[in-house]
Amino acid sequence: MNNTRRALSALSLAAVALLSGCGAGATGPTTVAVPAASTPAPTAQPVAAAPSAAAATVAAADATPDPAALNQQISDIDNQLKVIGGESSAAASGLNSSEGDPTS
Amino acid sequence: MNPRVVFRATAVLAVVGGMAIGTAPGAFAAAAPAPSPVSGTPTPVSGQGAALAALKAHCDDAAHRRLGSLSSDASYVAQSRALTGPDRTTLAGQISADRSGLTALDATIQADTTVAQARTDCQKIVADYHVYVLEEPKIHEVIAADGVTAANAAFTKLIPELQALINTSAVPADQKARAQTALEDLRSKVTASTTSISGVTASVINLTASGYPGNAVVLKSAAQNISTAKGDLDGARGDVNTILHALGH
Numbered sequence: 001m002n003n004t005r006r007a008l009s010a011l012s013l014a015a016v017a018l019l020s021g022c023g024a025g026a027t028g029p030t031t032v033a034v035p036a037a038s039t040p041a042p043t044a045q046p047v048a049a050a051p052s053a054a055a056a057t058v059a060a061a062d063a064t065p066d067p068a069a070l071n072q073q074i075s076d077i078d079n080q081l082k083v084i085g086g087e088s089s090a091a092a093s094g095l096n097s098s099e100g101d102p103t104s
Numbered sequence: 105m106n107p108r109v110v111f112r113a114t115a116v117l118a119v120v121g122g123m124a125i126g127t128a129p130g131a132f133a134a135a136a137p138a139p140s141p142v143s144g145t146p147t148p149v150s151g152q153g154a155a156l157a158a159l160k161a162h163c164d165d166a167a168h169r170r171l172g173s174l175s176s177d178a179s180y181v182a183q184s185r186a187l188t189g190p191d192r193t194t195l196a197g198q199i200s201a202d203r204s205g206l207t208a209l210d211a212t213i214q215a216d217t218t219v220a221q222a223r224t225d226c227q228k229i230v231a232d233y234h235v236y237v238l239e240e241p242k243i244h245e246v247i248a249a250d251g252v253t254a255a256n257a258a259f260t261k262l263i264p265e266l267q268a269l270i271n272t273s274a275v276p277a278d279q280k281a282r283a284q285t286a287l288e289d290l291r292s293k294v295t296a297s298t299t300s301i302s303g304v305t306a307s308v309i310n311l312t313a314s315g316y317p318g319n320a321v322v323l324k325s326a327a328q329n330i331s332t333a334k335g336d337l338d339g340a341r342g343d344v345n346t347i348l349h350a351l352g353h
Contacts, residue, residue, distance in 0.1 A: 063268055063272070064268065064269065064272045065265040065266075065268055065269055067353075070262075070265060070269070073258060073261065073262050073265070074262070074344060076258055077255055077258045077259065077262070077341060077344075078341070080186065080251050080254055080255040080258060081255060081334070081337055081338065081341060083185075083186050083247070083248075083251045084186075084248050084251040084252055084255065084330070084333075084334050084337070085334060087186070087244045087245070087247045087248035087251060087330075088244070088248050088327065088330050088331060088334060090240075090241075090244040091241040091242075091244035091245045091248060091323075091327055091330075092241075092327060094236060094237060094240045094241035094244065095237065095241045095320070095323055095324060095327060097236050097237060098236075098237065099230040099234065099235070099236050099237055100166075100230075101227075101230070102162055102163050102165070102166030102167075102226050102227075102229050102230065103159065103162070103163070103223050103226045103227060
């Protein structure tokens with residue numbers, strides 16, 4: 001009976017620690033995600049709260065880019081570089097040309 | 105009757121009459137002998153009149169050649185995907201003004217009554233417009249500079265995605281490190297390109313023929329900056345390949 005009471009008491013403490021975000025088990029996303037400066041009072045925050053902006057940023061940095069979208073971006077850059085090269089050549093050609101003299 | 109048609113007709117008459125006009129410098133200034141009357145033609149043309157007609161024909165050709173180029177330029181500018189909206193509007197306005205001015209100038213030349221007058225006006229086809237050595241290079245430089253700016257933006261958007269690709273890659277650490285080094289190089293090249301192209305469009309887009317040839321140095325400087333930026337962007341593109349290769353893509 002005493003063992004059961006002790007076990008229930010320990011579970012209860014662990015639950016409180018989790019809810020307050022400062023216990024040994026509170027190392028999940030919620031703790032990482034919420035910066036101290038903007039942390040609201042942790043009163044009624046559920047453990048499974050939505051990830052914060054910081055967590056979203058971390059997730060985005062580690063998300064694998066869509067290969068098709070990446071290829072499209074690179075292809076667009078290739079086209080832009082072709083345009084730049086062509087326009088540069090055309091400009092240089094004009095700079096090295098002459099107008100001629102329509103009166104002669 | 106359209107005076108241009110009359111002048112062209114007299115030029116043709118002059119040629120038919122055996123005059124070798126327009127083939128050597130100074131041909132327009134020389135007073136040529138009067139041509140023999142051609143059967144069925146209304147009026148014999150004097151030497152001075154033939155020279156004037158030939159000069160006008162040359163000037164008309166020069167004006168129309170430039171009008172044709174400007175017409176192509178207008179379409180080109182309208183369809184360019186690299187140009188920003190404001191730059192497209194500015195260039196289109198300049199081209200339109202040149203076309204109007206050249207058309208009016210050609211009409212003036214065709215109405216001139218002396219060779220000296222026509223010659224003076226004809227020289228304005230070049231001096232007042234500089235279509236080939238100023239306007240067209242300027243158009244190409246603005247498109248190129250806007251293209252560089254767009255490419256810089258595209259690379260800037262790509263950088264975090266390449267970083268994510270590196271971060272999530274399962275390749276060995278040395279390959280990741282190689283990719284990361286290439287990414288840092290890419291960043292620095294895009295920064296350099298951005299610096300090189302800064303202010304280039306603004307420096308050339310409002311250059312006018314009245315400032316030529318003094319302002320040619322601005323066009324040449326812009327061309328150099330565009331070339332430098334293009335070199336950096338080509339290097340950045342090479343870095344993309346290095347990154348993808350290092351990550352096994």
